[in-house]
Amino acid sequence: MSRPRIVIVGAGFAGYRTARTLSRLTRHKAEITLLNPTDYFLYLPLLPQVAAGVLEPRRVTVSLSGTLPRVRLVLGEADGIDLDGRTVHYTDPEGGVGTLPYDRLVIAVGSVNKLLPIPGVAEHAHGFRGLPEALYLRDHVTRQMELAGGAKDAAARRTFVVVGAGYTGTEVAAHGQMYTDAQMRRRPPRDGVRPRWLLLDVAPRVLPEMDERLSRTADRVLRQRGVDVRMGTSVKEATHEGVLLSDGEFVETRTLVWCVGVRPDPLVEGVGQPLERGRLIVDPYLQVPGRPEVFACGDAAAVPDLNDPGSFTPMTAQHAWRHGEVAARNVAASLGIGDRLAYRHRDLGFVVDLGGAKAAANPLGVPLPGPLAGLVTRGYHLAAMPGNRVRVAADWLLESVLPRQAVQLGLVRSWSVPLDTASPELARVPGRPERGPDASARGLVEDPPGQESAESAASEKPAGNGGAAGNGGAAEPAEGRPGGEPAKNQPGGEPARNQPGGEPARNQPGGEPARNPGPAKAPGPDLAPGPVKCPDRPAAPAEGDS
Known part of the structure; x- marks a missing residue:
């Protein structure tokens, strides 16, 4: 007799705790699969100390495969969930697509940056x-x-x-x-x-x-x-x-x-179930009403607060961690292992x-x-x-x-961490494939940065008081912009001219005027990401960062 298949989507506080608890409870009685874009659990509360140089980046990451025995890790991002077909569709880091069938599903995709309609x-x-x-x-x-x-x-x-x-x-x-x-x-x-x-x-x-x-x-x-x-x-x-x-x-x-603040991951909107401010409505047992095989927890779930009837638990790491424990026990109970529990909490x-x-x-x-x-x-x-x-x-x-080391590693560029993204745990990469039919709506279609900058160079004019470039969305951040790209030849900056990856578009605000701007080819897989430079342009020094 085949073992029941449990699929957990997301390895944040809720998803990681769910996987760890189920691994302990089921003991080979179920096939547990964890779908996550990265191979680590990120301890978010210490992230400011990484930004300030107190902690090294790997200190706040915990290996999933190294700490979750009896759990199969699948690297990828969920593109859609077919509740009737009981399958999860995903895209792996190299652009391949796959499908995960399930008998029990736990949706723990977390949250992304909250946006407000403020110009610029x-x-x-x-x-x-x-x-x-x-x-x-x-x-x-x-x-x-x-x-x-x-x-x-x-x-x-x-x-x-x-x-x-x-x-x-x-x-x-x-x-x-x-x-x-x-x-x-x-x-x-x-x-x-x-x-x-x-x-x-x-x-x-x-x-x-x-x-x-x-x-x-x-x-x-x-x-x-x-x-x-x-x-x-x-x-x-x-x-x-x-x-x-x-x-x-x-x-x-x-x-x-x-x-x-944060907002629930946009994936939840495509599930087709009732929502509460973008969060999937569940019962006190973290089950989706009408779908007894589907559970949701963490920031993606609107969990009733039994201590305050009529309200839902807030989107905090403390609640997500405890949601994961209860979700795991209730998934196990649905398979005949133990008794199910309603989620109750005490403020710690x-x-x-x-x-x-x-x-x-x-x-x-x-x-x-x-x-x-x-x-x-x-x-x-x-x-x-x-x-x-x-x-x-x-x-x-x-x-x-000891004094902190104030050096630039140059691992992440400005364009690779946009504010409006459904995947804050991943840096944007050139030529990233479209993932599913709703990828454009979720901000998942990535233009190669070289082509993006070349198009900007052909059409963008220096921004005025409005701060927006051209009439459309933002091109590559440039000198003088908050959060913009580093200067050429600086550690972590744009590649110097005549280097793979090329130079930024020149007619950005604060930069020098563009000369004969035109479309550029997207960088190949072996080239450093960045705008592509035409080889016949003379070299000239440039400075500035934003």
Whole structure:
């Protein structure tokens, strides 16, 4: 007799916990398949420390195949789910397509960056939901600090704007300020212009989800550190020169980090089941009504909050982790293993790492002051991580006694981490294939960056106050744009001319005029990604980054 087939889509907090618990419960009694774009589980709460150089990137990743025995890993992104045919369609990293049949399905695809209809944001801002975005921000901030020396726009390059004062935005601003201050102490600027971090939110206070006392603690730490905290303020428009705030002030900057929240993965919309603000409605047992073989959990699921009838559990990692445990037990129960459980929760409190020994924490609802909060916060993260605990602790120890390394790795380009993406865990690559019939709607069709830049070079004009390039969407970010591409010949920058990958389009805002722009061929599979240069153009130096 064949074993029942369980397919889990997504390996975030909910999906990973589901797979790990089912592996333990079923003990070879079921065939468990985990579909995920990457081969690791990402511990998101420590991502700001990766961007600030405290932790190395691999420290916050946990191998799926190495920690999930009896679970088959399939690398790929789900394109669609056929509930009637009981199949999941996916595209693998090399463009191949496949189908996974199932007897039980767990949808745990998580969430993506939340977008707001603000002019210029999609073109000029970068999110903070995946490892590629953290690596890009680390390189970008380092690059801006290096390029600011002697530049006419030094103040703009040393100004960093973070939108969203929730957990992520607050930690990004707190760690970012410490990172740039450390660079300034090691290499004091001749012009005396110091780094400036702005934290914006329409909410009346920092960390509005937390207890007001903890919110005041975080606000005080940020202000003492030098962060310009502006509550009741947000971005009205983003341009290549900076951002226009809702209070009318224009802030010149080359960096805009978007941390306003998340929205469910767009894949959920194609399932064809009732939704609640984009989340798949499930019952207290995490089953989809009318589909007893389908379960959903994490940010993709609207799970009834039995402690607050009529509402749903919020989209947090804490809930997603616990959703995974209950979903696994109920899937096993549907196969005759154990009893099913309704999802109930108890608030365990929250922790926010503000860098160094500073933190805001209220474990079990008890607010903690000063260094004790920092100790509890890091202890909580070590206990919550499913792996790499010793390595993380070692990085923290080294960070406390050694200066941080402020170098650019150059692994992630600006164009490869767009804000509007259904796959923040993956960096965009040239020639990426279309995945399924709804790929265009989900932002999954990728143009080769060389062709994209060449088209821009033939049609785009310098943006005015509107900040949008041409009449369409954004082309490659260029000099003077928040979140733009690095300068040529800089570490992590665009390839120098006469190198594979070519040079950026020249008539971008802040760059030099284009000469005889025309279409360029997309880079081949063995060439470095980037716009392609015509070989008959004379070489000329260029500078700048955004």
